[in-house]
Amino acid sequence: MNLLMGVTGSSGVLELPLYLRILKEKLGADIKIVATPSVENFVSLDFLSTYVDRELYVDFLSAKSNVNVPHSDLSAWADMFVVLPCTANTLAKAAHGDTDNLLTMLLLCYPEPVIFFPNMNPNMWSKKVVQRNVKLLLSDGHKVVSPSGNGWITATGDAVLSGHMPPPYAIADYIKKVYEDTFTPKKEVMNDGIEG
Numbered sequence: 145m146n147l148l149m150g151v152t153g154s155s156g157v158l159e160l161p162l163y164l165r166i167l168k169e170k171l172g173a174d175i176k177i178v179a180t181p182s183v184e185n186f187v188s189l190d191f192l193s194t195y196v197d198r199e200l201y202v203d204f205l206s207a208k209s210n211v212n213v214p215h216s217d218l219s220a221w222a223d224m225f226v227v228l229p230c231t232a233n234t235l236a237k238a239a240h241g242d243t244d245n246l247l248t249m250l251l252l253c254y255p256e257p258v259i260f261f262p263n264m265n266p267n268m269w270s271k272k273v274v275q276r277n278v279k280l281l282l283s284d285g286h287k288v289v290s291p292s293g294n295g296w297i298t299a300t301g302d303a304v305l306s307g308h309m310p311p312p313y314a315i316a317d318y319i320k321k322v323y324e325d326t327f328t329p330k331k332e333v334m335n336d337g338i339e340g
Contacts, residue, residue: 147173148222153182156229156263170316229263239277
């Protein structure tokens with residue numbers, strides 16, 4: 145599986161190395177990352193790129209790894225596209241078609257549904273505007289996984305019972321199920337009613 149992972153400037157990005165390791169292990173996935181510039185507020189992009197054999201992209205134009213126009217080349221390469229972790233900002237941009245960075249441009253270019261894994265303060269997640277954006281994405285055929293995992297509010301250190309993306313093994317199982325549902329050939333019904 146070729147897995148394109150959008151990564152945004154959420155505190156959840158600090159846990160991304162563990163998620164990457166488990167996704168590779170459980171899915172046997174080749175992973176490329178497209179990061180928003182704000183990711184560097186939390187972690188070095190060079191550090192993060194070591195977990196994906198330096199297959200990390202931020203710029204609209206890049207000549208590395210024979211990828212000349214990332215929003216076209218990466219879109220064609222990917223079997224699955226997930227955004228993990230996803231901020232409220234990127235969720236809003238995706239819902240409204242804003243394309244001010246490589247990740248949001250790829251969201252418009254990718255022909256299949258995208259899976260979003262929001263990671264945000266529970267108060268943010270419950271806001272009507274965020275829920276409207278979620279409904280827009282769902283109505284466009286995308287998948288948005290509720291941030292129901294335990295975590296903490298980075299700014300205060302307070303523990304919370306929701307707001308965090310699900311644990312890595314649960315995410316790996318979910319991606320695998322969506323992949324199999326999308327790419328497993330469906331049985332055809334023959335004219336005589338016998339399934340083939």
